[in-house]
Amino acid sequence: MSAQSETPVKRLTPPEIRARKGGDPLVCLTAYDAPTAGLLDPHCDVLLVGDSLGMVVHGLPNTIPVTLEMMILHGQAVMRGSKRALVVVDMPFSSYERSKEQAFDNAARVLRETGAQAVKVESGVYIGETVRFLVERGLPVMGHVGLRPQAALVEGGFKAKGRKADERARVLDEAVAADEAGAFALVIEGVAEDLAAEITEKVSAPTIGIGASAACDGQILVTNDMLGQFDWTPRFVKRYGDLKSLTEQAVKAYADDVRARAFPGPDQVYGAKKS
Ligand SMILES: Nc1nc2c(c(=O)[nH]1)N[C@@H](CNc1ccc(C(=O)N[C@@H](CCC(=O)O)C(=O)O)cc1)CN2
Ligand SMILES: CC(C)(CO)C(=O)C(=O)O
Numbered sequence: 001m002s003a004q005s006e007t008p009v010k011r012l013t014p015p016e017i018r019a020r021k022g023g024d025p026l027v028c029l030t031a032y033d034a035p036t037a038g039l040l041d042p043h044c045d046v047l048l049v050g051d052s053l054g055m056v057v058h059g060l061p062n063t064i065p066v067t068l069e070m071m072i073l074h075g076q077a078v079m080r081g082s083k084r085a086l087v088v089v090d091m092p093f094s095s096y097e098r099s100k101e102q103a104f105d106n107a108a109r110v111l112r113e114t115g116a117q118a119v120k121v122e123s124g125v126y127i128g129e130t131v132r133f134l135v136e137r138g139l140p141v142m143g144h145v146g147l148r149p150q151a152a153l154v155e156g157g158f159k160a161k162g163r164k165a166d167e168r169a170r171v172l173d174e175a176v177a178a179d180e181a182g183a184f185a186l187v188i189e190g191v192a193e194d195l196a197a198e199i200t201e202k203v204s205a206p207t208i209g210i211g212a213s214a215a216c217d218g219q220i221l222v223t224n225d226m227l228g229q230f231d232w233t234p235r236f237v238k239r240y241g242d243l244k245s246l247t248e249q250a251v252k253a254y255a256d257d258v259r260a261r262a263f264p265g266p267d268q269v270y271g272a273k274k275s
């Protein structure tokens with residue numbers, strides 16, 4: 001008998017995400033591993049394999065040391081665990097900034113080795129040429145403007161954007177550059193509400209906010225933040241769960257049981273085979 005193939009569930013595509021501009025808000029979260037991706041998938045339009053994994057999963061102080069190999073490994077896991085959401089993989093620091101050719105080669109490797117359908121690049125004003133080069137060659141790109149975490153060393157930290165006039169103009173330029181170059185969506189991070197609203201009105205791509213108000217066409221959060229798994233959190237995080245204390249309670253209960261020889265109990269022990 002031939003193997004019955006599972007009914008394939010078609011994933012959302014970059015054009016479908018783009019068509020949501022001004023429509024139902026896009027629901028996005030980060031994902032780094034297969035089982036978590038499986039839990040998020042039915043509820044999300046986009047799963048982002050964010051380079052925040054360096055901080056959230058690997059304990060790094062910022063996203064600068066994250067490598068392409070790390071992104072690919074976690075991207076593969078998220079693809080295995082999900083079936084419906086559009087999976088986007090962050091291009092890590094130093095993998096795309098040097099030239100459009102460097103960006104294409106590394107982004108193509110990410111898509112080839114993970115099966116994800118798109119990459120995200122943090123988008124300085126210079127990024128237009130790179131985004132156009134990739135999109136024209138068949139590689140969907142999501143932009144990321146405002147607070148750009150990969151600029152943390154130059155900025156001296158993670159600084160909200162758009163409170164001063166020159167800064168507002170620069171963030172707007174970043175957004176327009178990525179939009180005009182063909183980005184299918186645009187993350188806006190850490191900007192004042194009125195600026196997020198102005199960008200959202202001005203660009204043709206849907207905007208996905210994180211610390212950028214409800215004026216955006218969608219929202220994203222780092223999953224571990226909203227689950228209460230990560231200690232240090234910016235102002236824009238809302239906790240929808242408290243997995244940290246649940247984990248602490250469970251681990252303490254286990255440790256107490258082992259010390260009291262209450263675990264393993266009869267249910268967890270193998271007996272002799274009955275013939
Ligand atoms: N886990 C986690 N890690 C992350 C992100 C996240 O989302 N969550 N996103 C990226 C980092 N982004 C930020 C954005 C803001 C801050 C921050 O600390 N902001 C201060 C100060 C902002 C200001 O006033 O200038 C605040 O109070 O909101 C920290 C990391 C990458 N790593
Ligand atoms: C979600 C977002 C936009 C936060 O910086 C991101 O890029 C990441 O998680 O790496």
Ligand SMILES: [Mg+2]
Pocket residue numbers: 050051052090149
């Ligand atoms: Mg990122």
